[in-house]
Amino acid sequence: MALWITDECINCDVCEPECPNQAISMGAEIYEIDAQRCTECVGHFSEPQCVQLCPVSCIPVNPSFVETKEQLLAKYHRLQEVGLRTPAATDAPAAVAADAAADAALHCVGSSLPSLP
Ligand code: SF4
Numbered sequence: 001m002a003l004w005i006t007d008e009c010i011n012c013d014v015c016e017p018e019c020p021n022q023a024i025s026m027g028a029e030i031y032e033i034d035a036q037r038c039t040e041c042v043g044h045f046s047e048p049q050c051v052q053l054c055p056v057s058c059i060p061v062n063p064s065f066v067e068t069k070e071q072l073l074a075k076y077h078r079l080q081e082v083g084l085r086t087p088a089a090t091d092a093p094a095a096v097a098a099d100a101a102a103d104a105a106l107h108c109v110g111s112s113l114p115s116l117p
């Protein structure tokens, strides 16, 4: 399953830079996890890094995104294929366009996954 952040989040900003898939970002009020990018850290680490680091334990599994280890590993490979956004890459207009295309490809591939409620 992908993970999600509950409203107990205190916006400490510890998890966001440690996510290997850049799945965590600041939402309207608290940090959020993009389920299309969260692999539970499968492919990178043996344990979810955000869960290990969160000081208030507010990152449970997302019951709306039931995925097997094999599906999470397949998601990891899709992310590797389309490339991950990097801060340096977003500085150049051409890179921004490439990022948008990569994101579109990723979400197209991930469209078969169940939607959040
Ligand atoms: S479990 Fe891993 S991939 Fe998913 S949001 Fe947390 S750090 Fe990112």
Ligand code: SF4
Binding pocket: 005, 008, 009, 010, 011, 012, 013, 014, 015, 016, 031, 053, 054, 055, 056, 057, 058, 059
């Ligand atoms: S580590 Fe936990 S409390 Fe801190 S921003 Fe992430 S989810 Fe919120």
